[in-house]
Structures are given as C-alpha cells and as structure tokens.
Amino acid sequence: MSLVAEGSEPLASGGWPGEAKGRVQSGSIIRTRDGVDLYYRDWGTGRPVVFLSGWALTSQMWAYQMQPLSEQGLRCIAYDRRGHGRSSDPGRGYDFDTLADDLAAVLDALDLRDVTVVAHSIASCELTRYLSRHGSGRIARLVYLAPVTPFLLKTPDNPDGIDAATFEYVRNHFYLRDFPGWLADNARPFVVPETSEAMVEWLMSQMRGCSMKAVIDCNRAMTSTDFRPELARIRLPTLVIHGDKDASAPLELTGRKTARLIPGARLEVYEGAPHGLFVTHLERLNADLLAFAKS
Template sequence: MSMNTITTKDGMQIFYRDWGSGQPIVFHHGWPLSGDDWDNQMLFFLQQGYRVIAHDRRGHGRSTQTTKGNDMDTYASDVAELAAHLDLKNAIHVGHSTGGGEVVRYVAQYGKGRVSKVAIISAIPPVMLKSAANPGGTPIEVFDGYRKALAANRAQFYLDVASGPFYGFNRPGATVLEGMIRNWWRQGMMGSALAHYECIKVFSETDLTDDLRKIDAPILIIHGDDDQVVPIADSAELSIKLVKNGTLKIYQGLPHGMFATHSEIINRDLLAFIQA
C-alpha cells in the first residue's frame, strides 16, 4: 500500500491512495469530504482483486488548500493528471454526489482510451440549481443557506448535515451511527473553508448535460428515492435519459449517503456491474 501526492500543472499537491493491483477502480468523493469516505469500498474491492485508488480533491482532505481552481473543469483536469501519472487504463470510475459530477466531466473530456465503465451514486448531474430551463431543481436560496451556515460556523454546520439529511438520520426510526457522523465531520474539517465555500457553487450550478451525452462507456446510475440532499427526480431520473449506454437502479427508502449506511448492498451491486 502506498500514500502519495502528485503536483498538478498549476503547482497544487493532490493526495491519493493507491492499493493493490489488477483492473483499477478510481473513487471520487463528495463535498466536503476526502478519499477516506471510500474506506469501506476500498477494502472490499481490494479483497476482490482490484487496484483501488482514491484521491482528495484540491482544497479537500490532505490536498493543497488552494485559492484557485475550485471549479469542475479543474477538478476533472486534476483527475486526468492523476490518471496519466498512474498510467491508468481500462479503469472504472465511481463517484458519489459532487464526485459523480467530477466523474462525468472527467470521462466526457479525458476518458477516451482510459475508461471502461462508470458508476455514479447519489450524484449531482445533470444540474441541481432551479432555473427556467430546470424548473424541478433546487432553489438558489437553499445553496445560499449552505454558504451562510458554512461562513458563520462551519463546524456546527457540518455536524448538522452529517447528523441529519446526509445519512437520513433525521428520519423517524433511523439507526443513528455516531461514528459515521464523527468521521464525516472529521473529513470535512480537514479541508479548506474557502474551497468548500466555492464548491457549493460548483456542485449546484455546473451543468453536466452535454457531458452525459458524450459518455460512450457503460454507466450505472444509482440513487436512493429518499435522498434529501440531491433529489432523485432532478438528478438520476434525468441523467438516465441523456446517456447512451446507461442503467438506472433506484433504492427504495435509502438516503444520500447510502454507500456508507448500506455498503453491503451498494458494494454487491457495483461488483455485479463491474463484472458484467
């Protein structure tokens, strides 16, 4: 096992973990987390004989807390530099939430000849923000609320998100996992407040419609129908209509962070898709 960094063309350090050998699976984390969010999947797929890779997006986790490049094009460019550095070919890219948007932009712009399959989980595409062209989207006031809460008291805001809608722990009868909440908070507080603040615009306003149309690789789109963060009707159910070779799988009653709360289900279905 190795833990390394690459230096991007604009001088940023991107931290990544690269374990094992075999066909590579690259995991892309959500906002405001780090590659640590994929610990369960990294261990599971390593034991299945895959090479597993997870990086910390710039401004997140252990990567450089940069004041520049906090945008989807740069996120995708960083992934392309990492893929080139590691000489990744025939790779499977798996992204959650904002990481799902990063995967879609990367595969559309840089994936030719390097990517075999794609999976996005509870992901932001096509675009989250409500507009005349996207009437079912989330109003700007919601994202302005995120920005206000982050700027006022980031530590409390992150605790509230992890304790509530992210994992569905605010639902009646939910089994609240304190360790999962603390780990979410730990990852969030490792990163840059500025990068996280600017990433709210990235995940809410980036339009990935054309990127979805460009993807030729098989893509699995999976989403819980009780996702309180990225509502399914304005994400997965629209994305599946835009891709050429896609499969939509909906999980009844599961939350935004279902790959963590229900890892045994998600890992099984990801493995079946990869092996198919």
C-alpha cells in the same frame, strides 16, 4: 468506446490522454501541472477502480469499499481533491475544468487504463467534465453514485430546480458563519437511524477539515453548472445508483434525470437509502460495484 461523437473534436484546452498531466512526486503524492499535490490511496491489484469523493469529503470515505474490494481482485484508488484532506490547499482551481484536469493527472501519473470510475455526489460533475475534456481512452465503465448532475439550478428550462438565492443564502448564513454547526444540524438525514454516532462523527470530521475556499467554490460550481449536454454525449457503460430517501440530492431531480440523459445507462434505486449510502448500504453497494467492475 469513445465518448465523443464521430467527427467531433475534444476541447483544445483539455487535450487528450498521452500528454504529461501529472506525475508521482513521492510515496502517495501526485503533483499536477499547476503544482498542486494530490494525496492518494492505492490498495490491491487487478482491474483498477478509481473512487471520487463527495463534496467536502476525502478519500477516507471509501474505506468500506476499498478494503473489501481490494481483496476481491480489484485495484482500488482514491485521492483527496485539492483543498481536501491531505492534498494541497492552493486557494484556486475549484472550477470543474481544473478538477477534471486533476483527475486526468491521477490517471496519467499512475498510467491507469480500463478504469471503472465511481463518482459520489459532486464528483459526478468532475467525471462528466473529465470525459468532455480528456475523452474516454482510459475509462471503461462509469458509476454515478448519488449524483448531483444534471443541473440543480432553477431556470426557465429547468423549472423543478432550486432558486439561486436559496443556495447563496445557505452559503452566506450557514457555511460562512458556522460550518461545523451546519454539519451537525444536517448530519442525520445523510445517514439512517441505525447509523452510529461514531460513524456520523467520522464523516463530519472529514468535512470539517475541508478548506473553506473549497467548500464555497465547489458548492457554487456544483449548484450552477448545467451538465445536460455533456451527459447526453457519453458512450460508456454506466450504472447510476441512487437512494429514494436522499435529502441532499433528491432522486427525481438528479439520479433519475442523469440516467435518462446517458444513453443506455442503468438506474438502480436503493429503497430507504440516503446520500451517505456508501456507509448505510455498503454490503449491497459493494456487491453491485464488484459485479459491474468485473463485467
């Protein structure tokens, strides 16, 4: 099925699949058209599932999905966003157009088709923009996992959003002064009380390694971009999974609205699940992902 309504055209700046958007540079590196090296993991064989990581996190976050699912007939692929993990830190390109083009580079370089894309948190923005810029030729199914779409900013037509000044205050007074300290202070609501300190430290270590340029620019893009029109144009089977205890992206502001905007989307609400449900509710999540990817 096509993302774009009949008679409409893709954005000229993005182009359609089939152009050379990226190529495998060596081993586990894909080079984009603007010279950025993206590190990726590629485990298993079968129908491909591409995992897109949350804000400031890396492809490591998907370890507890990729390992079991790769043993159950799925090819599991994840990559580090530019400025994250083992990918290049170019100091540019943290807008959603460029990040969507990075996803296109990965899909193109590995020639992936019939793909299920699982997008956590900020990656819901990248995935939505990818579909607007590149179409749905390579994509079969979508999973929006604890998304931050459709629109976080408070505006006259989005009165339950958050004031721009609040976002800017957090960036200037916490991220840019003591990002590791802010992570430590806010780690526990990301998980559940039963989550081990070692698991929390593992997650924070990924985030502490993120480029500060990426931390700020990605956050600024995430908190200011309106994806409502783009979500309404999606025409693919879509599963939205969200926890009702998500402090980072409250269900009523994000996941429920996202599911309502995408025609035919199915919303699964995990009771008691936080934003880090990929580690706190991994058995249920993995079962849902396996069933959906093989549907």
